Amino acid sequence: MTTKFRYLVGLLAALALVAAACGDSADDTTTAAPGTTAAPATTAAPTTEAPTTAAPTTAAPQPPEAGPLGQVVLEAGEDIQIRSLEAITGPVTFLGVPNQRGTEFAIEDYGDIKGHSVSMGTPLDDLCSADGGQAAAQTIVSDDAVVGVIGTSCSGAAVAAAPLISAAGMVMISPSNTSPALTSDLQGNAGTDYNDGYFRTAHNDLFQGAGVARFVFDELQLTKVAAIHDGDPYTQGLAKAFSDAFTALGGEVVAFTAVNKGDTDMTGVLSEVAGFSPEAIYFPIFQPEGDFIVQQIGGISGLEDVTLIGADGLLVSDFLELPETTGMYFSGPDLRFGENASTTGVTADDFLARYEEAFGEAPSASFWAHSYDATIMLLTSIDAVAVEFDGKLYIDRQALRDELKSVTDFPGIIGLLTCDDFGDCGAQRISVVLHEGDAEAAVSNVKYGATRADLIDLITGG
Amino acid sequence: MTAPTQTRETTKRAGRLNWVDSFLFTVKAVSVFVILWGLVGYIALAAQGEPGTLDGAQLRGLIINGLSLGAMYGLIALGYSMVYGVLGFINFAHGEVFMSGAFVGYFIADGLSRAGVTDTDATSFWDDNFLLSILIVFIAGIITSTLIAVIVERVAYRPLRGAPRLIPLITSIGVSFFLQNAVLLLFGTQPKTYPDVPDWLKDKVNLGIIEVEGTRLLVIVIAAISMVALFQFVNRTKTGRAMRAVAEDKEIAALMGINVDRTIVTTFAVGGSMAGVAAILFSMVFRTVNHVSGFLPGIKAFTAAVVGGIGNMVGATIGGVALGLFESAGPQTVLFGLRWEIPLGLGVILLIGGLLAVGYGLTRRHSRFLLPGTIAVLGGVASLLSWSHTIPALFQIKDVVAFYALFLVLIFRPSGLLGERLAAEDRA
Numbered sequence: 059m060t061t062k063f064r065y066l067v068g069l070l071a072a073l074a075l076v077a078a079a080c081g082d083s084a085d086d087t088t089t090a091a092p093g094t095t096a097a098p099a100t101t102a103a104p105t106t107e108a109p110t111t112a113a114p115t116t117a118a119p120q121p122p123e124a125g126p127l128g129q130v131v132l133e134a135g136e137d138i139q140i141r142s143l144e145a146i147t148g149p150v151t152f153l154g155v156p157n158q159r160g161t162e163f164a165i166e167d168y169g170d171i172k173g174h175s176v177s178m179g180t181p182l183d184d185l186c187s188a189d190g191g192q193a194a195a196q197t198i199v200s201d202d203a204v205v206g207v208i209g210t211s212c213s214g215a216a217v218a219a220a221p222l223i224s225a226a227g228m229v230m231i232s233p234s235n236t237s238p239a240l241t242s243d244l245q246g247n248a249g250t251d252y253n254d255g256y257f258r259t260a261h262n263d264l265f266q267g268a269g270v271a272r273f274v275f276d277e278l279q280l281t282k283v284a285a286i287h288d289g290d291p292y293t294q295g296l297a298k299a300f301s302d303a304f305t306a307l308g309g310e311v312v313a314f315t316a317v318n319k320g321d322t323d324m325t326g327v328l329s330e331v332a333g334f335s336p337e338a339i340y341f342p343i344f345q346p347e348g349d350f351i352v353q354q355i356g357g358i359s360g361l362e363d364v365t366l367i368g369a370d371g372l373l374v375s376d377f378l379e380l381p382e383t384t385g386m387y388f389s390g391p392d393l394r395f396g397e398n399a400s401t402t403g404v405t406a407d408d409f410l411a412r413y414e415e416a417f418g419e420a421p422s423a424s425f426w427a428h429s430y431d432a433t434i435m436l437l438t439s440i441d442a443v444a445v446e447f448d449g450k451l452y453i454d455r456q457a458l459r460d461e462l463k464s465v466t467d468f469p470g471i472i473g474l475l476t477c478d479d480f481g482d483c484g485a486q487r488i489s490v491v492l493h494e495g496d497a498e499a500a501v502s503n504v505k506y507g508a509t510r511a512d513l514i515d516l517i518t519g520g
Numbered sequence: 521m522t523a524p525t526q527t528r529e530t531t532k533r534a535g536r537l538n539w540v541d542s543f544l545f546t547v548k549a550v551s552v553f554v555i556l557w558g559l560v561g562y563i564a565l566a567a568q569g570e571p572g573t574l575d576g577a578q579l580r581g582l583i584i585n586g587l588s589l590g591a592m593y594g595l596i597a598l599g600y601s602m603v604y605g606v607l608g609f610i611n612f613a614h615g616e617v618f619m620s621g622a623f624v625g626y627f628i629a630d631g632l633s634r635a636g637v638t639d640t641d642a643t644s645f646w647d648d649n650f651l652l653s654i655l656i657v658f659i660a661g662i663i664t665s666t667l668i669a670v671i672v673e674r675v676a677y678r679p680l681r682g683a684p685r686l687i688p689l690i691t692s693i694g695v696s697f698f699l700q701n702a703v704l705l706l707f708g709t710q711p712k713t714y715p716d717v718p719d720w721l722k723d724k725v726n727l728g729i730i731e732v733e734g735t736r737l738l739v740i741v742i743a744a745i746s747m748v749a750l751f752q753f754v755n756r757t758k759t760g761r762a763m764r765a766v767a768e769d770k771e772i773a774a775l776m777g778i779n780v781d782r783t784i785v786t787t788f789a790v791g792g793s794m795a796g797v798a799a800i801l802f803s804m805v806f807r808t809v810n811h812v813s814g815f816l817p818g819i820k821a822f823t824a825a826v827v828g829g830i831g832n833m834v835g836a837t838i839g840g841v842a843l844g845l846f847e848s849a850g851p852q853t854v855l856f857g858l859r860w861e862i863p864l865g866l867g868v869i870l871l872i873g874g875l876l877a878v879g880y881g882l883t884r885r886h887s888r889f890l891l892p893g894t895i896a897v898l899g900g901v902a903s904l905l906s907w908s909h910t911i912p913a914l915f916q917i918k919d920v921v922a923f924y925a926l927f928l929v930l931i932f933r934p935s936g937l938l939g940e941r942l943a944a945e946d947r948a
Binding site (some may be wrong): 147148149151289314315316317318320321322323325326327329330332333334345346349350353356357359376380381 | 585913919
């Protein structure tokens with residue numbers, strides 16, 4: 059028995075060694091932030107002669123000094139490293155996978171930055187949870203060469219990942235985080251989870267909540283609603299934004315309650331809500347809890363005629379194919395991009411045609427354009443701050459952050475991007491669509507659209 | 521020389537015992553107080569007509585809901601109890617046995633809901649012959665769960681037959697993860713939805729005092745029939761007697777000529793088939809399954825088995841039903857009742873009465889008065905401090921209510937409601 063055991067251990071060790079040797083060797087880049095000491099040391103030598111002579115020769119140029127966050131120094135031929143951190147496994151892959159593919163397309167389209175090509179490395183998984191975000195962020199920050207991250211998919215993962223990535227001096231631009239806590243309350247106060255290096259091209263959920271509230275109050279003319287979330291930062295933030303905006307308009311939120319992720323039996327929570335006789339229920343949650351709610355609501359007396367409104371977490375073909383979802387409204391970003399083109403010249407139609415050709419299907423979620431624009435914005439900013447000196451490329455981290463913060467009217471597929479002081483760079487356009495039976499047509503069946511100008515007063519109470 | 525140290529030791533030991541005892545006592549008092557406060561508070565609030573309390577129809581609906589949920593938990597808990605009785609460890613992979621039955625049932629049901637759709641006949645085989653279809657799905661689910669349970673026993677547990685019992689327990693956790701991820705890899709992350717059940721089944725059936733939704737009634741009836749069949753099998757047949765003998769004492773049973781290996785396989789198979797029945801019932805009610813569908817019901821069924829008395833089959837059934845009722849009706853009643861402020865008059869009476877009872881109990885060493893006395897004192901304190909807890913989302917913590925039941929049972933009656941049935945190795 060012991061010999062067999064030792065044999066097994068030996069075999070496992072050999073396999074482990076082989077796996078390590080044949081693994082991905084993408085991380086052979088140079089030192090980065092602490093390179094402040096390295097660069098001047100090697101190039102200072104030629105300038106120590108003739109420091110005080112009044113000769114007409116100017117002093118030899120110095121390599122760029124690193125700012126307070128350090129800088130990334132790349133040798134000739136080395137790739138600029140960025141990372142993609144999306145939900146690529148688990149129940150939210152419908153959201154994460156198109157985001158990652160948008161980043162890949164953008165990197166191809168943008169091309170080289172000052173002679174260095176851009177590499178995305180191995181795509182990372184945020185698992186749509188704080189644990190996943192933290193684990194992936196630790197992997198990213200352990201590599202000094204990374205300049206920026208496109209991600210995360212889920213606000214819950216960003217709450218854990220953004221502090222780590224920001225503390226390491228890197229920048230993070232999210233294509234689909236919408237929780238207000240990650241940026242600000244749009245009235246000058248930073249959100250509870252705001253970090254200096256965090257930006258996003260997705261909308262702030264305060265806009266989405268206000269948009270849905272306007273839609274329900276003005277268009278549907280309903281005054282009593284209930285809101286159900288599932289406890290995670292995105293759904294809770296959105297339900298709260300909706301509740302605040304709806305109350306500000308003069309409506310009444312008769313019930314504000316929650317289910318757990320993983321719950322199957324919704325009869326309890328639906329009975330609770332039924333006791334307050336709402337006219338509409340807004341439940342911006344995900345599958346399968348959304349499935350259970352629509353399937354079990356028919357059995358609750360008092361909720362037969364209630365209008366159901368979900369968010370883009372449920373705007374997925376599997377959910378739309380359930381017969382009970384016909385007649386439901388869904389809120390989400392406005393996808394009517396029209397002829398908007400990115401600085402690379404790519405429009406929404408170009409992107410979709412290319413996506414279809416490459417992957418044989420349409421994108422399964424709505425944030426592919428936000429991901430493309432986020433990546434182009436990042437690469438443009440890197441291009442702007444990167445300094446070539448003596449065959450090396452210097453990218454100062456603080457300069458990159460300042461450059462991103464100063465983005466104004468940057469053309470993207472989603473519209474013109476302008477970043478505010480807290481990282482909100484999105485075009486802030488919301489729409490509400492109606493599902494009338496055809497799952498594929500639902501996403502384009504827009505019944506209401508609102509822009510920043512329409513909603514900002516409702517949010518700030520102005 | 522020995523006498524003084526002995527008295528010092530015994531007093532020291534007694535002192536330490538008192539500390540632990542008093543901590544446990546406090547925990548008991550607080551937990552019973554919370555429940556009583558919730559119940560009495562709910563009744564008071566309902567009498568006052570506070571919005572948010574349930575009317576009769578809703579309460580009955582929640583109770584039926586709880587019974588049907590409990591029936592499913594009971595069926596799964598039977599598997600846990602039987603395996604514990606025979607082999608002495610908790611088979612954590614049982615939740616995944618349940619889930620795999622539901623999955624295969626989905627594929628059969630999905631196929632049947634597509635079959636028979638022609639140009640002239642828009643309804644499928646599933647729609648036209650629902651009863652036959654559901655029977656086929658049941659058989660498929662039962663066979664799958666039984667097979668998975670037997671294979672798991674053969675592959676993961678039989679080689680560990682002589683090992684200390686912690687080893688197969690850990691192995692079962694590993695098997696659980698393996699099955700979950702195997703299903704994830706094979707079938708993906710998207711939840712699978714069963715085809716709709718026909719309308720005549722979803723209609724409410726009037727049973728005189730209550731109106732029950734057809735599917736829930738069907739669940740209770742089928743679960744009851746399965747449990748009765750199982751009890752008949754275990755108590756009346758020779759194989760059942762063999763199972764009971766092996767559970768009692770494996771070695772003696774072997775000496776009596778019983779094939780222990782075959783009996784253990786039968787135990788797993790029967791447990792698996794109960795889980796298969798539960799799986800299809802679950803699918804009929806909730807209609808969506810994914811690779812983690814088995815995890816939470818598995819844990820809750822294990823809780824139910826412990827609450828009823830591990831190893832005890834009737835206990836598993838009772839425990840399951842009790843857990844289902846707590847989970848379903850608990851949040852809206854007990855948790856809701858916590859927002860009731862105990863009126864000051866009542867609080868003062870409780871405080872005085874409680875202090876008297878505690879004092880009497882301590883001085884006269886009649887420990888029977890201590891617990892009720894402490895609870896009354898807590899009630900008085902709560903009233904004086906105007907305690908009231910309005911929980912914003914009651915059903916978000918319904919699992920807390922369910923597991924609180926386990927907690928209470930473990931404090932007050934650690935061997936379970938109906939008493940545990942341990943194998944010979946565990947009994948003193």
